[in-house]
Amino acid sequence: MASFQRQPAERLVKPSAIAPALLDWYDRHARTLPWRVASSDLAKGIRPDPYRVWLSEIMLQQTTVAAVKGYFEKFVTTWPTVGDLAAATDDSVMAAWAGLGYYSRARNLLAAARQVNEAGGFPADAAGLKALPGVGDYTSAAIAAIAFDEPVAVVDGNVERVASRLAAIEVPVKTAKKQIQTVVSCITPAVRPGDFAQAMMDLGATICTPKRPACALCPVNAYCVAFKEGPDPTTLPVKLPRKARPARLAGAYVAERSSDGAIMLVRRPASGLLGGMAGPYLTDFSSRHDGATGEDAAPFAGDWIDCGTAEHGFTHFQLTLEVMSARIDGEPALPDGAFWCPRDELIHAALPTVMKKAIAAAIPNAFHA
């Protein structure tokens, strides 16, 4: 019966032995990443810069390490300190973030930078950090552990997977958050909590992977209930089936001014899909309904030419854009938020990937030189 079932944390094999084994592995196999401080420097007492830790953690939310690296380097080169970032313009930050996705992160990033700069520095504990916009349970714990040596449980998707397997948690992760939190708290050490957190994430990324975990190479396989007793680690964590992604349709209109080749862009509202970002005029659509297409739905009259379609997948729907283009001779009344972007500034505009696809469908070499 469920009441006689031992709690996951109690099923752990020698919980106090896990952190030492994992840290020993981490000392030999830690990934070298731009936002990390070398272990030799850590040994000298050099602490990670909270600004760089925070910036990297925001960028890494639901985003791969490979995708983040270049953006991180660009940001810390352009804005080496939180004060530099706080002084940046909204447009420059949105443009620098363009292509990385989840654009509310960029707006929250800038708001938080200004808040921190005003306060004279970052909050030095998880509770204070969580009050910053864009910083939730995971990110506040990660920054507190890595930058401020606070022994808090850091639970992200990797850690959920590792903990689910270590304690053989067979209930769906969605309903096991608290159990997982308890398991991770139970094995988080008082010393080197930041390295431990990063070791758990490295383990999840390189050994305890979702599909084909390399259990034979795992430094903590001796303490892994799923590995030793089952169920098969690849079946954990238990995830509920996702809902199907609906398909949506909308019109995209690329207007080129014939006098100088400038492209009409529209700045989108600050909130919602692609909030604060620019792109060609799109007809109104959402995850729930299609937008209008065709010549009649154009922002103004003109010789609109059919340029085919552009496809783009969002998290919860698939979008097909029916792209049209026109060369504009006069000065038509522009829709709200629209402006002419000089052709040589197009590359530097805050254009999300889906917008670049739409423009490229109309002007194939738009981003080549």
Place this chain on the structure above:
DNA sequence: TAGCCGTGGTC
């Protein structure tokens, strides 16, 4: 609370 919010890589 469950839906909203991007993108590119992997198999």
Place this chain on the structure above:
DNA sequence: TGACCAAGGCT
């Protein structure tokens, strides 16, 4: 090739 996924947070 399409489904799944990767260091979540906000409302």
